[in-house]
Amino acid sequence: MKKTRFNELHKQLGGKMIEFCGWELPVEYAGIIPEHMAVRTKAGLFDVSHMGEVLVTGKDALAYVQWLTPNDASKLGPGQVQYTALMTPESTFVDDMLVYAMGPDEYFLVVNAANDDKDFAWIASHTQGFDVKVEHQSDVYSQLALQGPLAEAVLQPLTDIDLAGMKSFHWAKGKVVGKDCLVSRTGYTGEDGFEIYTRDPDPGVIWSTLIETGRPLGLQPIGLGARDTLRLESKLMLYGNDISDKTTVLEADLKWIVKLQKGDFLGKPVIEKQLAEGLTRKLVGFEMAEPGIARPHYPVYDKGQKVAEVASGTFSPLLKKAIGLVYLPIDRTAAGTEFEIEIRGKRTKARVIPTPFYKRAKK
């Protein structure tokens, strides 16, 4: 099992360690519910060093990123970040990812741990015809996520970057606890917050200083368990559950990352075809209308027919009810539509509700 550079610190804090995508990571410290609520109301610190990083440089870097992704990377000025995807020719997902515009000929891609090697192989195998160099940098980067309404207050005293001046989906380089870092106003929780990348070989002091200075303000260390409940309340996609190489970008209800006017890109013809012909299914949010918690892969029934399996499903610590995501037949995706989920052999009522389940109030 691979270990992040913060592994010992998690154990010292009592983190319950599990294996996740080949990494030994904490699933929880104080418990999923208190950790979840700390992020919603105060702040939480996550070790997300398992995420993968790829650097694309060269004269054709922009054209190359444009070819691999549906979103329009040409709109990014240096200092900006974009949510997008690595698309197959079928407009399904190799992965979803963030693209950081580092300079005119330099893009930094952040991908999921589960797909890290697959993604790099995909990226490296599509360079023909482009004057680019691709470097797999996952092993040299550590990454922390500091999330929650107090994230800026916790981080500002520890960095020379002006955080108040950093807008959402922007990044800057600077020192954090004396270490060289890249900090972006991004995250996977639906809260305000930052992701902190460093190539420093000994970054433990960043973690421990953030914990120490944040504790009095209510900051807690957060494990993978609450990372999942937080992202689901905010309807942020989890690869393997909600999106995969079997689901198209339009079916996943991510039309907002598709920019057809930008030119050709992998998957575009299929997207245009789906737009013309209409979809047969779409990812929607649901809540349970009867007691029970729907989990991934539970069978989903509509009018007695099995129509799907639950994509994501959990108990929402904030809303205190069972919620989830599922691909339903397109004529059954309107809010209020009732269907059934089989929970341990029992058909249990669920209903489609609007998403995201939770959206933070804007300041």
Added chain:
Amino acid sequence: MVPNDFLYTKEHEWIKVEGDEGLIGITDFAQHQLGDIIYVELPAVGKELAPRQSIGVVESVKSVSDVFTPVPGVVTAVNEALGQTADLLNKDPHGQGWIVRIKIKDKKDLEGLLSASDYEKYLEGLEH
């Protein structure tokens, strides 16, 4: 954290024998492993329990687990309070967080269970 007068299983259930009946629940170790418990599915009163049959399902945010009866019997009562406050299993697993009461079929079956000291030794073994 392991009451002396209860008997235990290696699957982390406990039974507190009271005459011909027994209260059944999960141990403190089990609730720690499960994390925040939010939902408990209870059996019907009168249900006959074969050896190691499920007496219910405990759901935490992250996982779903069956709870099994330590000995055969018949369900005489269920802890209705868990319907609204499933976290009693976290807060007081050996007390208010009991799950069912059963009429024990044959008290000889209790001989196969662990005493408190045996269970504690078993837990020590798990942690090493």
